[in-house]
Amino acid sequence: MDDALLTVSHLDVFYKRGRESFQAVRDVSFEVQDGETFGLIGGSGCGKSTILLVLSGLDGHWRGEIVLDGVVRKDGQRASAGHSTQLQMVFQDPYGSLHPRHTVDRTLSEPMRVRGLEHVEQRVLEVLEHVGLDSRFRFRYPHQLSGGQRQRVAIARALVLQPKLLLLDEPTSALDASVQAEILNLLMDLKKQLGTTYLFVSHDLGVIGHLCDRVAVMQQGSLVETLAPENLVELRGTHPYTIELFQNSQYA
Amino acid sequence: MTLHAWLIDDAPASAWQAQCGGYYRGLRRAMRSPSTVFGIVSVLGIVLIALLAPWLGRVDPNAQDILARLQPASAQHWLGTDQLGRDLWSRLIFGTRPTLLIVVLVALLSAPMGLVVGICSGYFGGWVSAVLMRITDVFMAFPRLVLALAFVAVLGPGIVNAVLAITITAWPPYARLARTETLAIRNSEFIHAARVAGIPTWRILLGHVLPLCIPSTVIRVTLDMAGVILTAAGLGFLGLGAQPPLAEWGAMVAAGRQFIFDQWWVAAVPGAAILLGSLAFNLLGDGLRDVLDPKNA
Numbered sequence: 001m002d003d004a005l006l007t008v009s010h011l012d013v014f015y016k017r018g019r020e021s022f023q024a025v026r027d028v029s030f031e032v033q034d035g036e037t038f039g040l041i042g043g044s045g046c047g048k049s050t051i052l053l054v055l056s057g058l059d060g061h062w063r064g065e066i067v068l069d070g071v072v073r074k075d076g077q078r079a080s081a082g083h084s085t086q087l088q089m090v091f092q093d094p095y096g097s098l099h100p101r102h103t104v105d106r107t108l109s110e111p112m113r114v115r116g117l118e119h120v121e122q123r124v125l126e127v128l129e130h131v132g133l134d135s136r137f138r139f140r141y142p143h144q145l146s147g148g149q150r151q152r153v154a155i156a157r158a159l160v161l162q163p164k165l166l167l168l169d170e171p172t173s174a175l176d177a178s179v180q181a182e183i184l185n186l187l188m189d190l191k192k193q194l195g196t197t198y199l200f201v202s203h204d205l206g207v208i209g210h211l212c213d214r215v216a217v218m219q220q221g222s223l224v225e226t227l228a229p230e231n232l233v234e235l236r237g238t239h240p241y242t243i244e245l246f247q248n249s250q251y252a
Numbered sequence: 253m254t255l256h257a258w259l260i261d262d263a264p265a266s267a268w269q270a271q272c273g274g275y276y277r278g279l280r281r282a283m284r285s286p287s288t289v290f291g292i293v294s295v296l297g298i299v300l301i302a303l304l305a306p307w308l309g310r311v312d313p314n315a316q317d318i319l320a321r322l323q324p325a326s327a328q329h330w331l332g333t334d335q336l337g338r339d340l341w342s343r344l345i346f347g348t349r350p351t352l353l354i355v356v357l358v359a360l361l362s363a364p365m366g367l368v369v370g371i372c373s374g375y376f377g378g379w380v381s382a383v384l385m386r387i388t389d390v391f392m393a394f395p396r397l398v399l400a401l402a403f404v405a406v407l408g409p410g411i412v413n414a415v416l417a418i419t420i421t422a423w424p425p426y427a428r429l430a431r432t433e434t435l436a437i438r439n440s441e442f443i444h445a446a447r448v449a450g451i452p453t454w455r456i457l458l459g460h461v462l463p464l465c466i467p468s469t470v471i472r473v474t475l476d477m478a479g480v481i482l483t484a485a486g487l488g489f490l491g492l493g494a495q496p497p498l499a500e501w502g503a504m505v506a507a508g509r510q511f512i513f514d515q516w517w518v519a520a521v522p523g524a525a526i527l528l529g530s531l532a533f534n535l536l537g538d539g540l541r542d543v544l545d546p547k548n549a
Contacts, residue, residue: 057447058448084449087448088448089445091441091444091445092441093441096440098442099460100442101464103264103267105267110446110455111449111450114450114452114455136263137263139263140263140270141270144262157449161449161450
């Protein structure tokens with residue numbers, strides 16, 4: 001394919017526990033094209049969230065090469081100052097990802113203010129509107145919001161800097177079914193409107209199959225196969241682990 | 253719209269209103285407990301007395317009248333007089349000043365120091381944490397009054413030195429507390445989110461970590477103030493705190509010791525004041541815990 005927004009090559013992630021070293025991700029390579037929704041699935045502990053931590057610059061224990069929008073990082077290199085406008089992240093738990101003593105307004109405006117951007121207030125209202133919250137919510141604290149509303153705020157925070165790539169770490173798994181659908185629809189609407197590229201991590205095959213253009217399957221730190229859309233719809237894999245994963249999901 | 257409705261409005265129109273609403277709800281929660289109300293009223297009362305001492309005190313607390321020494325309570329001397337014929341009521345009233353001064357200075361010096369050390373240690377971890385915490389351990393290992401005694405013995409007695417001596421022994425618990433709180437939130441998703449959003453480290457420490465460490469520190473400081481009052485009185489009692497003729501409760505108790513069987517009020521009056529002052533801060537601290545502790549919210 002022609003224009004890759006994100007290229008990850010030979011990524012290894014190590015954790016040291018005392019003298020023992022544990023390899024959470026081994027030799028993972030993949031590309032995310034500009035504008036697509038790329039899924040990453042696998043059982044819990046397979047390393048998919050670790051990859052997001054590395055990509056977002058929160059984790060420094062890695063080797064390999066990451067190219068994001070032309071900016072190269074190698075072997076545990078820290079993210080540069082402009083990194084946050086290229087990439088943002090929506091976390092799994094909307095109850096833990098908003099600062100309990102900050103109003104929605106502060107949560108949304110602080111990333112813009114530290115960058116010295118103008119028209120902050122206008123932009124806050126605009127982003128709130130994007131995620132379907134009216135201005136009444138602007139000065140509320142997280143404890144005055146429901147789970148779904150919190151996740152909308154978290155999405156708004158991720159969008160406020162207009163990133164090219166949005167990392168979604170199981171953004172709906174902590175929500176109940178009807179709210180899940182709402183948030184997923186919101187994410188898809190936003191994609192249509194803004195053209196943001198998504199890297200979507202989940203263990204929920206239904207969600208992944210419904211939303212993603214391509215999917216990579218992970219098992220115990222390794223990437224076992226990447227599936228094209230036509231195989232995705234029929235849940236058709238070639239690798240034994242993928243087949244097992246898909247079969248399990250049909251019974252679930 | 254009434255003030256009440258404005259304060260509890262579910263959709264505040266400004267950050268200011270949201271903030272006020274938060275304080276208002278906290279105050280209402282505090283007012284539900286009688287002992288908290290008592291603590292708040294007493295501490296406010298002590299502050300007011302200290303401010304209005306020249307008007308409440310009636311006479312100069314240092315004016316001696318040798319002919320009227322050790323008098324019992326009377327219309328002229330509401331709480332009697334001490335061994336130099338000084339009016340105990342005035343001395344009691346003016347005695348709030350050194351006590352409050354010590355309490356406030358100790359709080360202002362030790363809490364920020366403990367917070368800075370604790371937050372840096374908790375957030376950065378690794379060798380920063382190891383170095384800071386070992387220093388904290390060293391200071392924590394000294395018995396408070398003994399270190400204060402040694403310190404005052406070197407620097408000479410006086411209120412300022414008493415404050416420094418108490419501060420040196422008072423900050424380590426706050427550092428421990430702040431470190432624990434910081435460790436608990438350092439890896440939470442909202443701190444990760446702030447880092448991904450490109451918020452600089454100093455801003456995360458001041459704007460994100462600090463506000464969550466302050467409630468527990470404020471509670472702890474307020475509860476410790478009772479101990480600080482006692483330590484200050486103890487230093488005064490030993491002649492190492494406030495110096496005569498300054499009216500200070502601990503020194504007043506010490507002076508009354510000689511006459512405790514015949515003229516008991518000379519020691520009992522400042523003693524009761526120390527008791528009340530400590531109790532007031534303790535109850536206020538308990539009340540603050542109910543209001544500020546997020547687990548109780």
